[in-house]
Amino acid sequence: MDKEELVDARGGWTPGKLEYKPLFAFPPKPIELLKWLFNYPDGFIFPWAAIHFAIAFLCYYFLIPSFEILSTFSLSWISIIFIKNFVVLFIYTGLWHLHLHTNNSQGDKFRYNLRPLGKGKQWFFGTQTRENMFFSLFSAVPIWSAYESLMLWCFANDYMLFPIKDWLASPYVAIYCVLLFIFIPIIQHVHFYCIHRLIHWKPLYDHIHSFHHKNVNVGPWSGLSMHPVEHLLYLSTILVHFFIPSTPLHFVYQGLHTCLGAQKGHTGYERLVVDPKTGKSIPSAGYFHYLHHKYFECNYGELTSPLDKWFGSFHDGTKKTHEKLFKSNRTA
């Protein structure tokens, strides 16, 4: 553990000094990279990317209609997509909220901010959770479903630029498809960094992104509690698959991982205790993004791609970095 003094060492949980993942390390660190990718439970794939992939896989094969049906727009199959996404998001986020916040199952263990979630007139319907739920379910889900439906319709009509119709067509296509599944979260992180920097531009921040930042303390439903224009930008990551070779399962997974990942990333707890007797735990939210909610002008991306480091906005959780970041910015 790093000995540097932490900026937020009072009360809540702090994981220590943050470090970037070995994906873009230079010189490359192949062994560390493989360990990070495949480790359990603290690797990149296991458990969460794999769990989200499994949900996307089951939804894709059991709930999405055939491409013959998808080739013509109709309210009936678009409703199926909407209900599928609504139910998945409701159950997934509801379970996180119920376990960590309603039942308080692990108390404040690994919790960043010990204050309760907000209540009062500043929240629609009187509480932070109700407001967060409303915008997740009735703005994020329709926009996610609209993008997904559009992409399915494009694929069914052969409008994609580089559609992969048979991922087993050759060993190269199969390897590419597997690698693309692994890197879908990275595509999302880079896309998120770009749109996130954009909406921190003052006029857009004031009218759009400030709505998400009402959530200084966060719960699982805060992840997708955004202004609808932010949903349009944030979820447009699905459209990337219009321009790159991919299968429909890739973009269905991209949408689902983006939405479920946002909720998981805002649980407010660094880790989820899975066995209270042994204290065994698996990762949950990220302190990196929690610092963004706390201090606003830092950590716009994720710890996978070092864009914040390259562009001077990386907050590693230490007092030293905090002073360096905010001294010059706060002269006004």
Ligand SMILES: [Zn+2]
């Ligand atoms: Zn956030």
Ligand SMILES: [Zn+2]
């Ligand atoms: Zn922000």
